[in-house]
Amino acid sequence: MIKSKLLNSLTRTLSGIGYRMIERIWRLGAGARLFFLTIFYSGESFKRFHLTLREIYFTGVMSLLIIVVSAFFVGMVLALQGYNTLQKYGSSEAIGVLVALSLVRELGPVVTALLFAGRAGTAITAEIGLMKTTEQLSAMEMMAVNPIARVIAPRFWAGVISMPILATLFSMVGILGGYIVAVPLIGVDDGAFWSQMQANVDFRLDIVNGLIKSLVFGVACTMIALFEGFDAPPTAEGVSRATTRTVVISSLTVLALDFVLTSFMLVI
Amino acid sequence: MDRTTIDLWVGIFVALGVAALLGLAMKVGNLTSSQIGPTYSVTAAFENVGSLKPRAPVKSAGVVVGRVDSIVFDSKKFEALVTINIDKRYTFPKDTFANIYTAGLLGEQYVGLEAGGEEDALKNGDKISQTQDAIVLEKMISQFLFSKASEPKSDGKEADSSNKPTEAKATGVKETELGDAPF
Numbered sequence: 001m002i003k004s005k006l007l008n009s010l011t012r013t014l015s016g017i018g019y020r021m022i023e024r025i026w027r028l029g030a031g032a033r034l035f036f037l038t039i040f041y042s043g044e045s046f047k048r049f050h051l052t053l054r055e056i057y058f059t060g061v062m063s064l065l066i067i068v069v070s071a072f073f074v075g076m077v078l079a080l081q082g083y084n085t086l087q088k089y090g091s092s093e094a095i096g097v098l099v100a101l102s103l104v105r106e107l108g109p110v111v112t113a114l115l116f117a118g119r120a121g122t123a124i125t126a127e128i129g130l131m132k133t134t135e136q137l138s139a140m141e142m143m144a145v146n147p148i149a150r151v152i153a154p155r156f157w158a159g160v161i162s163m164p165i166l167a168t169l170f171s172m173v174g175i176l177g178g179y180i181v182a183v184p185l186i187g188v189d190d191g192a193f194w195s196q197m198q199a200n201v202d203f204r205l206d207i208v209n210g211l212i213k214s215l216v217f218g219v220a221c222t223m224i225a226l227f228e229g230f231d232a233p234p235t236a237e238g239v240s241r242a243t244t245r246t247v248v249i250s251s252l253t254v255l256a257l258d259f260v261l262t263s264f265m266l267v268i
Numbered sequence: 269m270d271r272t273t274i275d276l277w278v279g280i281f282v283a284l285g286v287a288a289l290l291g292l293a294m295k296v297g298n299l300t301s302s303q304i305g306p307t308y309s310v311t312a313a314f315e316n317v318g319s320l321k322p323r324a325p326v327k328s329a330g331v332v333v334g335r336v337d338s339i340v341f342d343s344k345k346f347e348a349l350v351t352i353n354i355d356k357r358y359t360f361p362k363d364t365f366a367n368i369y370t371a372g373l374l375g376e377q378y379v380g381l382e383a384g385g386e387e388d389a390l391k392n393g394d395k396i397s398q399t400q401d402a403i404v405l406e407k408m409i410s411q412f413l414f415s416k417a418s419e420p421k422s423d424g425k426e427a428d429s430s431n432k433p434t435e436a437k438a439t440g441v442k443e444t445e446l447g448d449a450p451f
Contacts, residue, residue: 050271050274050275053274053275053278054271054274056278056281057269057274057277057278057281060278060281061277061278061280061281064281064284100296104292104296162281164285165281165282165284165285165288166285168285168288168289168292169284169285169288171288171292171296172288172291172292172296173288175292175296194295197296198295198296198297201296201297202297202323203293203297206297207289207292207293207296207297211289
């Protein structure tokens with residue numbers, strides 16, 4: 001009797017794990033399918049490019065303020081903290097290198113992607129989820145309008161285009177913030193700040209690699225937001241859950257991808 | 269929202285991005301400073317290159333005249349074969365000296381060229397025969413310790429070593445300096 005109870009609970013636990021695993025894999029497959037469909041129907045959506053421009057306005061331009069302000073503060077904090085440690089070793093002039101390399105290589109792409117997931121990703125998920133809930137997507141299909149070409153692809157390309165631009169702006173504004181703290185406030189030499197930076201930041205290895213990272217993050221964040229919205233259960237609760245999941249999954253994916261990309265980039 | 273307004277804003281956005289990239293490339297990166305014109309390459313063999321890396325600067329009289337292209341190990345002679353690219357604007361005599369120096373106490377290593385006196389100039393594919401290896405700090409310290417140990421204890425009164433105490437003093441100062449350095 002006890003034995004069969006134990007066996008029952010064990011079976012239930014195992015099948016629970018199996019169910020979750022299968023669901024995850026199914027979602028991964030559905031996401032990949034949506035990604036390929038998006039790429040496939042992109043040509044169709046590029047014929048009406050103003051749709052993409054409109055989405056660039058909503059995802060990119062509207063994110064400018066949060067990106068610029070946070071970049072400024074991140075740069076200033078980096079300069080303060082870096083100076084605090086570097087001056088112990090008598091090399092406070094290296095602060096320019098520290099700020100520039102941390103921003104261009106890591107913080108620029110990663111923090112931009114995290115902010116983007118919070119600012120634009122959630123909006124995309126909620127919008128598409130609500131479109132699905134109110135059956136706008138089905139209505140489009142009824143009118144022989146492909147919702148992937150009309151709704152998904154413009155948002156995808158807008159995210160992919162916006163992210164590297166935002167990340168570049170983040171790095172540049174962050175370096176300016178670091179400059180303002182290091183040179184006028186702390187009194188590090190102006191020439192040494194820039195010349196050490198220029199001597200140690202490589203265009204190909206640092207700046208272009210940072211751009212590649214942000215491009216990959218752009219694809220990942222936008223695609224996750226789109227899929228979560230597209231896949232959301234058509235209820236108020238479902239949309240809210242999908243929005244939360246967008247932020248969580250995007251953030252984790254960005255951080256994990258960052259590690260993978262960095263390990264590839266540093267080996268070369 | 270009006271379509272032209274959106275177009276304008278997106279245009280501003282993209283222009284800002286391009287400006288930031290240009291700023292990064294010009295002001296932050298080394299796209300402008302590392303630009304050296306057409307180059308010719310010469311090789312130099314070192315017994316020890318220390319931590320010299322590809323793309324390290326090649327300097328003469330403190331001016332960057334080229335970059336290190338590659339460093340390979342020559343398994344026949346057991347030496348490091350360093351290929352360096354020198355800007356075509358600069359010519360060096362055949363008996364030029366190639367040294368590996370360190371910028372600062374812990375800075376990066378670079379190749380320093382010291383011009384010799386010969387008439388003929390180095391050409392593409394030539395080999396610099398006179399080289400000096402990188403200074404390895406551990407070697408230097410152990411040499412110093414050995415020479416210190418073999419020295420007789422000098423209290424300044426020994427007749428045969430009139431200049432030794434000052435030498436010992438000079439190196440003694442160096443030792444305390446190294447001891448205080450934060451590594």
